[in-house]
Amino acid sequence: MKTVRIPPALRSETDGKREVHAAGGTVRELLDDLVSRFPNLRTQLVDGDDIAPFVNVYVEGEDVRTLDGLETEVHDGSTVILLPAMAGGA
């Protein structure tokens, strides 16, 4: 199992959980597993056959766009961080 960190803006879709476990060996499989359990996440994370352009996905601190994208391998015990931009400052 891998741990996926859910950003605050998406927690309403994951019953308020800030971390969820997901199954799969690649980012694609993990996101598929997540979306199958929390279907409302789909539009927030996925765009066609790719990660939505306004979301960054990090595996062990590296942006998967600089690795193998959706095919980036995720090892057991790794943490995946989903990160949409936040603008708040006031």
Place this chain on the structure above:
Amino acid sequence: MANYRDLLQQVKAEIDEVDVARAREILDTGAPDRPLLVDVRELDEWSEGRIPGAIHIPRGFLESRIEQAAPDRAHPILLYCAGGSRSAFAAKSLGELGYANVTSLAGGYTDWKRSGLPTEMPRSLDAAKRRRYSRHLLIPEVGEEGQLKLLDSRILLIGAGGLGSPASLYLAAAGVGRLGIVDDDRVDESNLQRQIAHSTERLGEWKADSARRTIEALNPDVEVVTYKERITSENVDRILADGWQVIVDGADNFPTRYLINDASVWHDVPVVHGSIYRFEGQVTVFTPHAGPCYRCLFPTPPPPEMAPSCAEGGVLGVLPGIVGSLQASEALKLALGAGESLAGRLLLFDALATEFNEVTLRRDPDCPVCGEHPTITEYIDYVEFCSGRPTHA
């Protein structure tokens, strides 16, 4: 028992000395062989003139401070005092501390100056500033020189709200000489749960004015420049033309974030970025051309429904205190040229879990603004760009 003269002769016989002519030659050596030049005189002597390039460690603090200034014991060190006696004793001490390549300037500063060699008058802090910033003066990374740098520095804050409040107060307290505040908003009751630069009696005042009053009460050394306007494509060049060295971005919306990014890349000004939502914060530093920019991190703004603001989703009052203080810390480091900035790293803070995470940020060679072949070279309609509607290319 030896008297002072005997002891001095004995010490001089054990150490290496150079005369001013030779010292000049050694100091003209290019780095990395150029010796570290240390002035071991007292503060009042140092304040009246020094050899250019010297650092100041009074004789009494030499043993305790030299390791910080010269971690490599093999690197050459040239010591001087007024006449060459104190520096001779100092050289002996450094030898005992394991410094292998220490010389003392025979004749000291007096001979140097008499030979017509260049000297400089260090600027120094007056007694009041010395008291106010005493805890900075004790830190080797700041010291008098660093404090003078801070007093000369010019930092622009975008927003005097949640992030801008703590950031501006700490920058002001630290003695940043000139602080710019851009904010077109007035103090509202709902701000006071977190925006600590303001107060109940200032309700309805311009935030920029309210923050200025708080800052002036805290530290009269700081000159505050207020811009009671929203930063836009039309005024950003005028505001940046006032010579700001660092921008602290505490904006509350995406169009402003992208605008500040593009302007900072084109004006070559680093941005200390902070953002907050509910219990979580993000902090990083964007150094144009040397590191990634905001568009390298987030090329596309999220659709508005996916990016609720604090006004819509709420924020823990203390969160901007933590994130804004981290921004102040990064801005001070940039002004001082000290330490490792957060450039290339995004720091994520989760107050609920009390957890810091860090992810790596890289420059995007295809970035439309700071990439190799930029496609955006002038200000765009940022509101439309962030509206989620298709934009004109």
